[in-house]
Amino acid sequence: MPSFDTVSEANMVEVKNAIDQANKDISNRFDFKGSDARIEQKDRELTAFADAEFQLEQLREVMLTKLSKRGVDVRFLDNGKIEKIGGDKIKQVIKIKNGIETEDAKKIVRVIKDSKLKVQASIQGDAVRVTGAKRDDLQAAMAMLKKDIKDLPLEFNNFRD
Incomplete structure (x- = not known):
């Protein structure tokens, strides 16, 4: 029958490639010079680090653009709450639904x-x-x-x- x-389920190979591209793009951007802005990936969890909430928003925008260009549906992402870490730095955990x-x-x-x-x-x-x-x-x-x-x-x- x-x-x-x-x-x-998201294509995790494309997610990894998009995150690598986003990190490369962020390291070359002028408005991120001298900052510790980056995105880390562990299994089905992304962690975005930035110096300020505005930078975190820009970081997420770059990431979403790269994901959509690689054919990954952004509805897979589940944004967590923004947490303060040492000093004025912040991070946000983004889970990938499966x-x-x-x-x-x-x-x-x-x-x-x-x-x-x-x-x-x-x-x-x-x-x-x-x-x-x-x-x-x-x-x-x-x-x-x-x-x-x-x-x-x-x-x-x-x-x-």
């Missing part, structure tokens, strides 16, 4: 059931598996999910025929 998985949360998965299943398409949806951990008798029904379900669910960055993988 044909099926596919609906997932929400997987579909239970409420969102239930919403996807409800949208698919309400659509009256001849497909079934089931929650499989942090993904939603959609199965159907025909490939055309599955492609229609993909198009409908892209159109109806705007608040989540959805990707479709594991397509089986």
Whole structure:
């Protein structure tokens, strides 16, 4: 039976490349000269360091630009609160979301059931598996999910025929 998985996960290779580009861009900018502004990455967590809140905002803007140019959806980012560290320096932890949360998965299943398409949806951990008798029904379900669910960055993988 044909099926596919609906997932929400960022391409971490592209995220790493975008962060490297952003750090290189920041080191060359005149308004960041002499400051300790940088972005560090550990697994699914980014930490932005800056001297002032204005610089942190500029740092995030550069990072978002680089991420979007590399095709990473910025809806994956979950900004934490701004913390003061030694002296006048500040930092902000930005988490990269991975997987579909239970409420969102239930919403996807409800949208698919309400659509009256001849497909079934089931929650499989942090993904939603959609199965159907025909490939055309599955492609229609993909198009409908892209159109109806705007608040989540959805990707479709594991397509089986």
